[in-house]
Amino acid sequence: MTLHTASPQATEDLGAALGAACRGGEVLRVSGPLGAGKTRLAKGLARGLGLAPEAVSSPTFTLLAVYRGRLPFYHVDLYRIADPAELGPLGLFEEVEGPGVTLVEWPERGGAHLPAPALAVRITPTDGEGRDLELEADAGHDHLLAAAAAFAGSH
Numbered sequence: 001m002t003l004h005t006a007s008p009q010a011t012e013d014l015g016a017a018l019g020a021a022c023r024g025g026e027v028l029r030v031s032g033p034l035g036a037g038k039t040r041l042a043k044g045l046a047r048g049l050g051l052a053p054e055a056v057s058s059p060t061f062t063l064l065a066v067y068r069g070r071l072p073f074y075h076v077d078l079y080r081i082a083d084p085a086e087l088g089p090l091g092l093f094e095e096v097e098g099p100g101v102t103l104v105e106w107p108e109r110g111g112a113h114l115p116a117p118a119l120a121v122r123i124t125p126t127d128g129e130g131r132d133l134e135l136e137a138d139a140g141h142d143h144l145l146a147a148a149a150a151f152a153g154s155h
Helices: 008-021 038-048 142-154
Strands: 002-005 027-031 064-068 072-077 101-105 119-125 131-137
Touching: 002 008, 002 142, 008 038, 008 131, 008 142, 027 038, 038 072, 038 101, 038 119, 131 142
Parallel strands: 027 101, 027 119, 072 101
Antiparallel strands: 002 131, 064 072, 119 131
């Protein structure tokens, strides 16, 4: 499924719709170039999980930020990982197992160390402040695509 958002706020609102649909155990792999809106989507996801979006920032220097909302929210940013082998000894994803929701920015840098995705999101900037978002859900996570479709139908 491909969606278009016309502004950073719309990208955040899509994230909120996805967060509201989360049941626990979902992993979102969010990719795109610098400035594409990955963290903005994460802020929206947090809002959908009952958190203040302004509390969420890019955890680039810490790799993992944990927030407590309706479900635990694990925000992972792998931008500074040069080689996926760096993740092995860290045990980073041992922290995010369980009923929470995990959003991984720069998932292509994690290799085989990443948990299986529930939803892969690729963000591509378009003209102005717009974004195209390609969403692909694995089996059993169609509820996230349904939430995205409902969002698209209302915007």
